[in-house]
Amino acid sequence: AGSGLAMAQTVTQTGQVVPATPLLLAQAQPAAALGTVVITARRVETRLEDVPQRVEVVDGKDIDKTIQGDLTDLLKKNASVDVIQYPSGLSGIGIRGFRPEFGGINRHTVLLVDGRPVAADNMAMITAGSLERVEVLKGPGSALYGSGAMGGVVNMISRQSRGKLGGQANLTVGQFGAQDVQFRAGGSINASFDFDYAGAWNKTDDFRMGNGDVRPLTGHEYESHSIRGGWDINKDWRLIAKWNEWKGNTGSAGDLLYGTNDQGEKQMSNSDRDLRLTGQLGDHALSAAVFSGTQSSEMTKISSRNAADRPQLPAVNSATDLSFSGWQVQDAWAWSPNNTLIFGVDTQSAKSVSRSYNLALAGAPRKAPGTADNQRLSQGYFAENSWVFNNGNSTIYVGVRRDNIAVESLDTPYRTGFTPSRTDYLATSPSAGFKHLLVAGWHIHATVGKAFVAPDALYVTGNYATPIGGGKIDYTYGNSGIQPERSLTKDLGLEWTTRDASVDVTVFDTKVSNKITTTKAKNGTGGTTTNYANGDGSSSILGLELQGRWAFAEHYKLTFGSTRYFHNWDIVSGNRVDANNIPHIALKLALDVDYGAWAGRLALRHRGMIKDFDYTVAGSPQVEQSAFTVADLSVRYRFNTAQSVALSVENLTDRFYTEKQGYNMPGRFARVSYRHEF
Numbered sequence: 001a002g003s004g005l006a007m008a009q010t011v012t013q014t015g016q017v018v019p020a021t022p023l024l025l026a027q028a029q030p031a032a033a034l035g036t037v038v039i040t041a042r043r044v045e046t047r048l049e050d051v052p053q054r055v056e057v058v059d060g061k062d063i064d065k066t067i068q069g070d071l072t073d074l075l076k077k078n079a080s081v082d083v084i085q086y087p088s089g090l091s092g093i094g095i096r097g098f099r100p101e102f103g104g105i106n107r108h109t110v111l112l113v114d115g116r117p118v119a120a121d122n123m124a125m126i127t128a129g130s131l132e133r134v135e136v137l138k139g140p141g142s143a144l145y146g147s148g149a150m151g152g153v154v155n156m157i158s159r160q161s162r163g164k165l166g167g168q169a170n171l172t173v174g175q176f177g178a179q180d181v182q183f184r185a186g187g188s189i190n191a192s193f194d195f196d197y198a199g200a201w202n203k204t205d206d207f208r209m210g211n212g213d214v215r216p217l218t219g220h221e222y223e224s225h226s227i228r229g230g231w232d233i234n235k236d237w238r239l240i241a242k243w244n245e246w247k248g249n250t251g252s253a254g255d256l257l258y259g260t261n262d263q264g265e266k267q268m269s270n271s272d273r274d275l276r277l278t279g280q281l282g283d284h285a286l287s288a289a290v291f292s293g294t295q296s297s298e299m300t301k302i303s304s305r306n307a308a309d310r311p312q313l314p315a316v317n318s319a320t321d322l323s324f325s326g327w328q329v330q331d332a333w334a335w336s337p338n339n340t341l342i343f344g345v346d347t348q349s350a351k352s353v354s355r356s357y358n359l360a361l362a363g364a365p366r367k368a369p370g371t372a373d374n375q376r377l378s379q380g381y382f383a384e385n386s387w388v389f390n391n392g393n394s395t396i397y398v399g400v401r402r403d404n405i406a407v408e409s410l411d412t413p414y415r416t417g418f419t420p421s422r423t424d425y426l427a428t429s430p431s432a433g434f435k436h437l438l439v440a441g442w443h444i445h446a447t448v449g450k451a452f453v454a455p456d457a458l459y460v461t462g463n464y465a466t467p468i469g470g471g472k473i474d475y476t477y478g479n480s481g482i483q484p485e486r487s488l489t490k491d492l493g494l495e496w497t498t499r500d501a502s503v504d505v506t507v508f509d510t511k512v513s514n515k516i517t518t519t520k521a522k523n524g525t526g527g528t529t530t531n532y533a534n535g536d537g538s539s540s541i542l543g544l545e546l547q548g549r550w551a552f553a554e555h556y557k558l559t560f561g562s563t564r565y566f567h568n569w570d571i572v573s574g575n576r577v578d579a580n581n582i583p584h585i586a587l588k589l590a591l592d593v594d595y596g597a598w599a600g601r602l603a604l605r606h607r608g609m610i611k612d613f614d615y616t617v618a619g620s621p622q623v624e625q626s627a628f629t630v631a632d633l634s635v636r637y638r639f640n641t642a643q644s645v646a647l648s649v650e651n652l653t654d655r656f657y658t659e660k661q662g663y664n665m666p667g668r669f670a671r672v673s674y675r676h677e678f
Contacts, residue, residue: 042386042397043115043144043342044285044332050388050395052433052445054138054493054506054545056080056561063128065592065601067632067650067671069202071126071134075154076659077603077632078590079136080545080563082582085659087207087218087666089124089250089266095151096138096489096508097541097568099581105322105350105376106454110141110149113156114242117348119272119293119324125246126270129182129198130226132159138545139508140451140489143399143431146346146380150451150487150512158228158242161186161196167678174648174671177205177219185678186228196228206251210656210667215253217263217302218666222248237279244272252299255662257616263303264317270295285332292325301359309359316364319355324348342399343383351375353410366414368466373410374457378403384431393437400430405454409461409478417465423480427452443495445506452484459516459532472527479532487512493545503548512539515570535572539579542566555595562587580622581660583608600635612661628657636675646673 048055058066058078068074072091076083084100085091092102094109101107103121111118120126128134134156141149167185172178179202186196203221208214228242247269254262274291301317304310330344354369384399408422431449438444459482466474493506517535520528543565551557564585569576587606593599606629613620631653636646647670654668 042384043330043344044340046386049443049497050435052395052397052435053447054445054491054504054547056136056138056547058134058136060132061592063131063133065599065634066603067634067648068128069124071123071128071156074128074134075123075136077588077605079134080138080547080561080586080588081136082586083659084581085124085665086252086663087215088252088663089220089248089268090122091124091659092121093123093154094582095136095154096563097510097543097565097579097582098151099579104456105352105374106456107148108150108453110145110153111156112145112153113244113272114158114274114276115155116274116289116291116328116346117324117326118156119291119322120270120295121322122268122270122295122297125248125268125295126156127200127224127246128156129184129200129224130158130196130228130244131156133157138506139447139491140429140431140449140487142403142427142429142451143401143449144382144384146378146382146401146403146429147376147405147427147452147454147484150453150485150489150510158226159184159186159196159198160194160228160230162188162194164188167197168675170673170675172671172673175669176207176666177203178669178671179203180671180673192232194230196226198224198226200224207666207669209664210651210654212667215256215664216260217251217253217265220248220250222246222250233279236281237277240276240278242274242276244270246270253663255616256664257662258305261303261305264299264301265314266297266299268295268297283334285334286330288327288329290325290327293323295322296320304359306360312359312362312364315359316357317359318357318369321353323351323353338388339385341383341385343381345379345381347377347379349375349377351410355413368414368416368464369412371458372412372415372418372420372461372464374461375408375410376454376457377406377408378454380404390436395435396433398430398432400428403427403429403452405484407454407457407460409457415464416467417463417475419463421461421463421478421480423460423482425454425484427454427484427486441497443497444493445495446490446492448488448490450486450488452486454484455482455516466527468527471525473523473525474527475523475529477529477531481534482516482532483514483534485512485514485516500551501549504546506545506547508541508543508545510539510541512541515539515572517572539568539570541568541579543568555593557592559590559592560588577622578611580612581610583610583627597638598635599638600633603632605630614661616662623661625658625661628655629653630655630657642677644675644677646675647671648673 056079062078075081081093082100083093092100094100098108137153141153165187170182172180182200184198188194201223205219207218224246226244231239249267252264272293276289278287298319299317302314326348328346333341353373356367356369357364358367380403382401386397405425409420429450433447435445461478489510491508495504514534519531523529546562549559568579568582585608590603592601608627610625614623632650633652634648638644650669658664
């Protein structure tokens, strides 16, 4: 016998048929009572106001009003994340004090599209043209998503157009030779089939920095395509397929300190696809998905500080190919009127293959890459139960996940003195959360959870020797005994919400153990010997998040957010060392105006002082990087329901600043665009 909910169903915005749990039945209330729908928190759609964990939602209006070139731009201007961003098509983020990362297959933030892993490690290759919204889950997510979800989870939700066919075309021109063409269309073909397409082509020349100088080799050109098809097999079952493609080339200007003596060009591509089946059997909402994808990047060196390289230039210097694949199966079972149990299994294979070339020799022959080819194989089993009680005013969830992970180094061409090997890990990640309505408009929420990050193959199996000339040899020794880094995070928050305003204040505390440390020492050949181990160190992060909105008049809305770190340090051999690339305070503020035919946004972002290693100085000391504040302005005027024009100005005050020391961002950057909707 079922729970009596089998006849009540909801088709979500991602096309999934889900059971009418108490949380989703609340969505049938009048529009004024609706919360924002999210997926990230529990792998099924739930009202935002019912989720104990902190979730920031970047919706379609935010996407439209934000001046952006890629996903990193969108998130740094709308969510409380930290970034490392090069102007050469390389970027990544960090959440809740974990250092931003832009490469590798083992990171501290998980990036998803429609609930499954993205086939990319570089967020500069991801654009928002096909997205309906982006959700940023704060805090550990390993209980549902496995390795890497220490700081949080970013879930991109694809557009699911149904009904009448519609779309828009955008043409943009601007400073620095900017040209941009975007087109999207979607809707129902007939009663059973629907689709979405989004495409873009973008080109800019070398940009001018905030100090007035033009920085050579900072231009880029890319194109992207995304197509999705949906088939309603019957009233209970639906099949969805999606394919994304991105390719482009960009200049790589190098550190500003070196002028034009360390420059290159990059050719990059990314392909990502999945097939998903969702359906309803009684009180069970079932889903299954398979996915795969590739990412490639090749660097061509144009200039070099090494005189021996110059006769060969321009020449290919390095290349990396990543491949991803996996599958997921899950069930959301509404086993009683007040309980929903989500359980399932997912797998993933991620492989990295690198190539390097010796530019100091004629013909630039291949040489051993700095990192051996490697892969990570993972399989995880998860379960989480949510219980709604106290007349719907209280929610508790408890979850756990068990992961089996293999980290394996592979045969690598030109790598001598190297023996491939494999290390296996087991990890268990529990989590729990609570949210309670204190009085009308006031909620208290709290979560606690463990998370982990599997070590890179380099740390575990990287035993190899690298001749560096003159009889010198660098030796690297992996450590098969290395364990995954692990974290425990607790947070506590208070939320106040009315029809026109909301404020949330959350304090979070994270302790990280098993920190992997690197030691280097001179060896008998005159080279360097590198070893890796779980040192005696750890990390401690204590901070406060503030998030809010205020529709203070009929046509005006203020959105604000801030993260303040009371401390964020690594403890190594008893010494406290501040974490790199994390500001002590970060602020964002946006004023939205929608008045008749006019709509616009003035956005401010302040990043406080950060610390980072200065690799241009011997010994790479940790140095301070100054704080900055940047502003963006976007204004749109609508002639009629179909046509509009817009002016956007990025870095309105022409600030001379960097998101990564030595790699300056563009100065004031104005664009104008025309849009036709149909």
